[in-house]
Amino acid sequence: MREEKKLERLKQQGLYRKMIKVEPFDIDRSLIKGRPCLNFGSNDYLGMSEHPDLLEAFRTALDQYGLGQRASRYICGHHLLYENVEQKIAQWLHAESCLLFSTGYMANLGTLGALIEPEDLVLIDRCAHASLIDGVKMSKASYKVFRHNDVGHLEDCLKRYAHKYSMTWVVCESVDSIFGDILPIQNIVDLKERYAFRLIVDEAHGVGVFGKQGEGVIVEKDCFQNVEVRMITMGKALGVCGGAVLGSKSIVDTVINKGRTSIYTTAMPLPLAAGLLLSVDLVQKAEVQRAHLYKLIGLCEEAHSPIVPFYFEGAERVKEVSDFFLERGFFIPAMRVPTVPKGKECLRLTLNATHKIQDIQRLLKELSDFKRE
Structure with missing residues (x-):
């Protein structure tokens, strides 16, 4: 069937998508693929969804x-x-x-x-x-x-x-x-x-x-x-x-x-x-949450907003890196074609006011160490 051929091409290109089951269990943590991790995929920038x-x-x-x-x-x-x-x-x-x-x-x-x-x-x-x-x-x-x-x-x-x-x-x-x-x-x-x-x-x-x-x-x-x-x-x-x-x-x-x-x-x-x-x-009235969010943004080099990209070459590679960090307890979704132009594949780190400074510092160190390897 035509649909099966389309799906097979996506798999060969490393672009096949599946929905990931996410079960929140704390304000900044989720169970993803049965694994507890810090969630850096949410756009709930001020933590309002659980106010x-x-x-x-x-x-x-x-x-x-x-x-x-x-x-x-x-x-x-x-x-x-x-x-x-x-x-x-x-x-x-x-x-x-x-x-x-x-x-x-x-x-x-x-x-x-x-x-x-x-x-x-x-x-x-x-x-x-x-x-x-x-x-x-x-x-x-x-x-x-x-x-x-x-x-x-x-x-x-x-x-x-x-x-x-x-x-x-x-x-x-x-x-x-x-x-x-x-x-x-x-x-x-x-x-x-x-x-x-x-x-x-x-x-x-x-x-x-x-x-x-x-x-x-x-x-x-x-x-x-x-x-x-x-x-x-x-x-x-x-x-x-x-x-x-x-x-x-x-x-x-x-x-x-x-x-x-x-x-x-x-x-x-x-x-x-x-x-x-x-x-x-x-x-x-969320001045405290915004001030904390700005502090987190300030920890990330060259970041201008709560959305911080980390680039890796190729769709398969960026998916592998995302899976690697999930194993380490960090959920950072992979952005691939057609979401981004070819050559701009990246992990999209999304900061929320519910994240803790020490968790961001730990993640940034691990990302830096990984890119040096």
Whole structure:
């Protein structure tokens, strides 16, 4: 069968994937393949997913509302609680309006599909998340790829192509989801003085981590007035589930009316929305967790965020190294093609505020020793 041949090719290339059973048994430790280990694969940057107040809010809402929401928000699944969450997020992140989605992936897919027209041009970062790429493809617009965080190459693309289209969009992430480097947002905003384009930034790994109250990279750099569209996820620093788009009222209203991944799906369960309502408050007040997380980031040479890559050549090799460290009590997932470009295979170390300094120091020493061997 065709599927069996495809799977066999993946195995031969060292790219065959299997889901790993993970059983958390402590705030920063998990049983993986039956082995207790420190978990460096989680995006729960502030440890919010196990915050006792958040769990209690979920339980209370579960008793009050039940679990499933039974319909799309556009039929009979809407509730005032969603509006309260959207207003709170918009106020927190200095946006005029906000719309919730069931996941961050759906937020990206639905937003780009709703806003970008087939006659537009999209300039998208080479390392943009798969959901952004799929959103661009859904729009049926022409698109060009610029080198990762390379403002010079972006400007070259604007010079060469933008004048040929009715509207140009630039799409990127504030914090790269694999390599952890920070978007040079001010340099990109400066290009607006010379070129007409709209900016879409995915803040999935920025919100909760950066900014005095976790507002993200765009607010921290005081560029929120120059970024037309932002997307966030609730499944990382906020410790819950879901996604959202932020922008002007007209931007968000357009997504409400044309965003297929919002219209044609059952609404988020109300207990999750109740959790989000509290999580936004908890994240804003999480100065202690953010300060500790920054200390951990500071231990890692050349790290800019909680995402720290360690490169090894080839898909099979990086998988072998990941398995080796699992045997040593550290779960560090291997990033392979198509998640990363060929030649950029790496272990992705993800730091959380629940990790201890001594554990990071021990891991870094073992990684250093391993690379010297």
